[in-house]
Amino acid sequence: MKLYVAMMTLLLQGCVLIPCARASEADVKWNEAVQSAKQGDNDFAFMDFQSIVQNYPDSHFSMLAQFAQGEYYFLQNNLQMASEVFARFNAQYPKREESLIALAYLFKIAQIQKDPQAVNKYHAMVASFNQLAFVFNESKSFSFLSGFGHRHKLSFSIDKVELYVDDKLFTTVPF
Amino acid sequence: MWMTNYLQQFLFKWKFAVLILVLTAAMIAGFSCWVNRYLPKYAHAYCNLIGQQLSEKFSFGEIHYGFPNRLILKNVQVLPLGKGTPMLKISRMVMGLSLPLSSSGPAINYVALNDATIDFALLKDYWDEHRPSLYAWARTLPQSNLRFFLPDGQIYLKSKTRDPNHFKIYVDLKQDHVLAHGTWDDKKKYDYVLSGNLIDHGFNLTKLTITEGESSINLWGQWQNNNIDWKGFILYKQIYILDISGHLNIRDTAIVLKDLSFSVNGDDVDLTGQCSKQKFFQCTADLTVSRQKKHLTAQMPVKDISFHLESQNTPQGPFFNGQADLKFLFKANPSFAIPHARLSFKNLKGRIINASLLQLRMDRLEAAWSGPDEHQVLAEDLLAGIHLTGNSHATITLSTRLYAGHYRSRFFLDTTSLPWQIVAQGQFEDIDINRIKDTLPFFRSYHGLLSGNVDLQSLKNMKLRGALLIRHGNFNDPHFLPWVARTLQMPTLEHLSAAEMSCHFSMDGLSKKIDDLHLQTDDMDLKGSFHLDEEDFVSSRLAVRFSKALLSESPMGRSIIGMVQEAWTLPFEFRLSGNLYRMNFQWDHSPLKDKVRQHMFAFVERMIDRRADANPYTAPQSPAFKVPGP
Numbered sequence: 001m002k003l004y005v006a007m008m009t010l011l012l013q014g015c016v017l018i019p020c021a022r023a024s025e026a027d028v029k030w031n032e033a034v035q036s037a038k039q040g041d042n043d044f045a046f047m048d049f050q051s052i053v054q055n056y057p058d059s060h061f062s063m064l065a066q067f068a069q070g071e072y073y074f075l076q077n078n079l080q081m082a083s084e085v086f087a088r089f090n091a092q093y094p095k096r097e098e099s100l101i102a103l104a105y106l107f108k109i110a111q112i113q114k115d116p117q118a119v120n121k122y123h124a125m126v127a128s129f130n131q132l133a134f135v136f137n138e139s140k141s142f143s144f145l146s147g148f149g150h151r152h153k154l155s156f157s158i159d160k161v162e163l164y165v166d167d168k169l170f171t172t173v174p175f
Numbered sequence: 176m177w178m179t180n181y182l183q184q185f186l187f188k189w190k191f192a193v194l195i196l197v198l199t200a201a202m203i204a205g206f207s208c209w210v211n212r213y214l215p216k217y218a219h220a221y222c223n224l225i226g227q228q229l230s231e232k233f234s235f236g237e238i239h240y241g242f243p244n245r246l247i248l249k250n251v252q253v254l255p256l257g258k259g260t261p262m263l264k265i266s267r268m269v270m271g272l273s274l275p276l277s278s279s280g281p282a283i284n285y286v287a288l289n290d291a292t293i294d295f296a297l298l299k300d301y302w303d304e305h306r307p308s309l310y311a312w313a314r315t316l317p318q319s320n321l322r323f324f325l326p327d328g329q330i331y332l333k334s335k336t337r338d339p340n341h342f343k344i345y346v347d348l349k350q351d352h353v354l355a356h357g358t359w360d361d362k363k364k365y366d367y368v369l370s371g372n373l374i375d376h377g378f379n380l381t382k383l384t385i386t387e388g389e390s391s392i393n394l395w396g397q398w399q400n401n402n403i404d405w406k407g408f409i410l411y412k413q414i415y416i417l418d419i420s421g422h423l424n425i426r427d428t429a430i431v432l433k434d435l436s437f438s439v440n441g442d443d444v445d446l447t448g449q450c451s452k453q454k455f456f457q458c459t460a461d462l463t464v465s466r467q468k469k470h471l472t473a474q475m476p477v478k479d480i481s482f483h484l485e486s487q488n489t490p491q492g493p494f495f496n497g498q499a500d501l502k503f504l505f506k507a508n509p510s511f512a513i514p515h516a517r518l519s520f521k522n523l524k525g526r527i528i529n530a531s532l533l534q535l536r537m538d539r540l541e542a543a544w545s546g547p548d549e550h551q552v553l554a555e556d557l558l559a560g561i562h563l564t565g566n567s568h569a570t571i572t573l574s575t576r577l578y579a580g581h582y583r584s585r586f587f588l589d590t591t592s593l594p595w596q597i598v599a600q601g602q603f604e605d606i607d608i609n610r611i612k613d614t615l616p617f618f619r620s621y622h623g624l625l626s627g628n629v630d631l632q633s634l635k636n637m638k639l640r641g642a643l644l645i646r647h648g649n650f651n652d653p654h655f656l657p658w659v660a661r662t663l664q665m666p667t668l669e670h671l672s673a674a675e676m677s678c679h680f681s682m683d684g685l686s687k688k689i690d691d692l693h694l695q696t697d698d699m700d701l702k703g704s705f706h707l708d709e710e711d712f713v714s715s716r717l718a719v720r721f722s723k724a725l726l727s728e729s730p731m732g733r734s735i736i737g738m739v740q741e742a743w744t745l746p747f748e749f750r751l752s753g754n755l756y757r758m759n760f761q762w763d764h765s766p767l768k769d770k771v772r773q774h775m776f777a778f779v780e781r782m783i784d785r786r787a788d789a790n791p792y793t794a795p796q797s798p799a800f801k802v803p804g805p
Contacts, residue, residue, distance in 0.1 A: 124710060128754040133662070134761040136772065136780035158761035159714070159752040175712050175753045 068147030127175035456493035
């Protein structure tokens with residue numbers, strides 16, 4: 001009987017501890033990726049982000065890593081892949097404010113690719129994302145630091161959303 | 176000696192020949208003189224006889240006999256009896272008679288006319304009146320081969336004040352074979368060739384070709400007893416009418432078009448119908464058009480057309496009733512979600528004012544279409560004028576009674592190339608809004624009269640402008656009021672009654688604008704504009720002043736009353752933007768807002784902003800909305 005209790009205890013501890021170990025692995029991977037990005041090794045950083053998405057999909061870093069993948073493709077000027085990753089990101093996290101940043105990227109890519117249908121589609125999605133009320137304030141903002149260390153800031157006003165990347169205006173979506 | 180004899184003999188032969196020649200000439204001259212002496216008398220008598228038989232007056236200035244078989248008439252005129260104007264005038268007419276002359280009368284070999292002038296209206300009246308006697312008379316003429324030449328004819332189709340049309344005719348009738356060709360000048364020059372054979376009780380048309388430039392009509396077929404069958408094709412500019420196949424049956428009482436089928440640039444057309452022989456214009460016709468899928472465009476998504484037409488001849492003239500059914504393939508134009516439409520008219524009457532102006536009048540025109548709902552437009556006492564202003568241009572003016580009001584418009588149509596270009600301008604006045612609610616659901620919340628303008632530029636760019644004036648109107652859920660009602664928590668605003676409203680409105684394609692809006696009730700006075708673009712994005716600025724009672728209804732209003740003295744006298748100015756169904760709101764800078772802010776701490780302002788975001792009507796989609804930071 002004691003033996004059974006001891007085995008069950010060990011089994012339960014294993015069930016609890018293994019995810020913790022995996023979570024810490026994701027944490028380590030994330031730190032490695034961010035460190036690579038800081039050192040300018042974007043390709044290594046991308047490999048680490050990809051590894052997080054594939055191996056730790058339930059980790060809270062998975063969302064950030066996915067966004068970083070899209071960002072990497074965009075910085076590499078691989079607009080097609082960037083578009084696919086950001087669209088997938090938006091589908092997977094439709095209610096996260098980061099999704100609006102992904103949509104702003106998609107809007108910008110559609111503008112660069114001169115695809116009017118896609119421009120209209122993402123314009124409508126951005127404009128319908130939030131319903132905003134400005135009683136006393138005339139703007140609201142949301143900030144997000146990406147895996148590659150770029151500070152993204154969404155600035156909302158009554159008739160437009162602006163996305164700033166590292167304090168530079170990246171794109172404006174009027175509505 | 177031999178030479179002398181020969182000369183004498185030769186001289187004698189010459190003398191003899193000359194003598195014979197002189198005698199012959201004298202005989203011919205004498206015969207000609209004799210004929211020419213009696214010919215006018217005989218010809219006048221013969222003309223009178225023909226005139227009596229055919230109810231006409233056939234006269235000529237001179238008549239000459241030309242040896243051996245020619246009769247030459249000058250200044251020939253044919254007048255219908257009782258008319259002072261000739262229907263046919265010929266400067267010179269030469270008739271060749273066949274020899275020997277038969278006992279039944281002279282058979283004519285050929286007829287050549289010079290400088291012939293025809294008054295078509297008189298000739299047509301005469302033909303309509305005396306057709307049977309003309310047929311009977313023609314049958315009494317001796318049968319022979321005949322050639323007919325008219326190299327310089329002119330015909331007045333309508334009025335002698337207009338230039339005549341010039342034409343040439345060459346006809347060769349050889350036994351049963353007919354060959355005719357010539358030209359017709361009507362600003363454009365048309366060449367025609369006709370050949371065929373007379374057969375028992377009919378005519379076999381082997382070729383009828385009419386050409387003008389690169390356009391042509393080509394027909395062939397057969398007329399036998401009471402049946403006419405024909406086939407052919409027509410090429411006109413970029414329009415190809417091919418595979419023409421028709422069958423017509425002439426009965427005692429009616430002419431029946433059993434079937435006429437053809438294709439227009441690949442679109443199939445079928446036509447059947449019949450006309451009464453007793454009553455001209457008493458007809459029925461059914462037309463169906465099936466358009467090829469590849470021809471369906473966003474501008475012209477009509478797939479199938481069925482058209483039924485009935486005409487009745489009355490003492491007041493012919494009247495037409497008709498109905499057209501149109502089926503649309505709205506995949507060609509996703510914004511045009513109308514699968515089916517019907518157009519019917521009653522008591523249509525047409526009147527040709529002149530060659531370029533047609534006037535149409537109808538008692539009733541009804542258009543119905545089905546989309547998500549059934550819609551119907553009814554126009555009464557419609558008057559339209561179609562004015563052709565060139566070969567490819569027309570101006571259409573339209574005036575009608577419409578829902579207790581009146582509608583007038585002018586269309587400019589350019590058919591130079593496909594699709595046709597349409598530019599239209601119209602005005603409507605005093606349309607009863609109650610009667611158009613089913614047709615235009617936008618007006619379901621309103622009562623009153625509607626006046627305005629309609630501009631249409633091609634089918635793809637429709638513009639509508641107008642002014643709306645509503646007195647004692649009831650408003651249920653117009654776009655911006657429920658938003659204000661729920662945001663400010665003023666339930667009274669969701670339904671307004673006894674309201675006065677005025678605005679200018681415009682529709683340009685799918686975008687809509689309301690400007691100079693003024694909506695007033697006992698409790699509210701709203702001014703501003705409301706624009707909606709083609710993707711349903713709003714841009715609106717409004718200023719609204721509430722009564723003290725209404726302002727007290729809202730918790731926010733009560734707070735404002737507590738802070739600002741006589742707050743109800745100051746307008747509440749705000750802006751709306753974004754998706755129509757998820758509009759963003761901003762309270763604009765205004766004296767009221769400035770006064771409220773004087774009484775507020777910053778944290779209270781932030782709290783109110785958060786509450787506004789938490790309002791179920793304005794709640795953002797993302798619950799993770801946070802300010803600021805990740």
